[in-house]
Amino acid sequence: MFDDYRRRRAIARVKPGNGRPLKRFRWWQTFSRSLFFLPQGGSVYAVDVRQWQQFTTEDGKGKAQLYLNGVQVAVSTLPAVFEVPGGVIEVASSPFGLKRCHYVSDDGAERQLTPDPASSEGRRARLDRDHPGLSRTIGVLSVLLLLIPLALAVPQVLEAITKVPPIAERFGPFVSPVDLSAWQNIALGLVAAAASTERAARLRYNRLLDTVG
Incomplete structure (x- = not known):
């Protein structure tokens, strides 16, 4: 996802953490927080993203926090790239959650980090594991x-x-075969938002589909 130029820019945005401890995931944070883990070389890295920050910060990007063995060691605006032994952790968000939280090794191999079991991503992963057909x-x-x-x-x-x-003078008017009321369009928008939220729980993202959603 990140080419060399974008990766260097993202790494340059990383700031040192303040050493505060990682807080436990709470049930009421299901749709407002993403928490992923990466065991690496006897240590455990954690990426903590509070989804609501992208709607309250001036730049609208939100932040990702990196923890090492439960202690905050780095913070970056999104999209973020954190350097860790053997590679980097890439984090990117969408309006409905995360679309990427992957470890990319120096040789280019990548794997998704493991979500906290209590998070929406963790619950969705458990559904996929226990009931693949559903x-x-x-x-x-x-x-x-x-x-x-x-x-x-x-x-x-x-x-x-x-x-x-x-445009009407040059091309002529187009009459839509679909004429929905404002409330019907709002309902469709809510349905699409719910679908995009479900896809974000699987870190799935399509620029056309999920942006419209």
């Missing part, structure tokens, strides 16, 4: 719940665009 069904349903609102929204957007006088 997990696949939910994954397919999430894609459909993103494709349907997209298919219904595009004609309405085109109609609105072609009503702009310069």
